[in-house]
Amino acid sequence: MLALSRKKNEALIINNNIEITILEIKGEQVKIGITAPKEVPIYRKEVYVQIQNENKASVDVESLDALKKFLV
Incomplete structure (x- = not known):
């Protein structure tokens, strides 16, 4: 497993076509946004x-x- 630290509005790119963005952090809860092709x-x-x-x-x-x- 790869473990990374990210801050609000920072993102990860997976396989050149999937983006995961940290949208919000509230206490122990993190809201993420995922942009990926529809077939994924x-x-x-x-x-x-x-x-x-x-x-x-x-x-x-x-x-x-x-x-x-x-x-x-």
């Missing part, structure tokens, strides 16, 4: 983990259903 999905980590878990559960159920059909 951006999720909060907790949402991303939930999507991945739901996708995995769906695949598991679909695989089980397919196996049941194959055996019948």
Whole structure:
């Protein structure tokens, strides 16, 4: 993991086409802005983990259903 210090209105550039800017700092909370191409999905980590878990559960159920059909 790369750890960087940034101040308000300072930014990071990732892969030449993603910019992350520090918009506001209030106590322990930081507001960031992200500029990226529309085809680049951006999720909060907790949402991303939930999507991945739901996708995995769906695949598991679909695989089980397919196996049941194959055996019948």
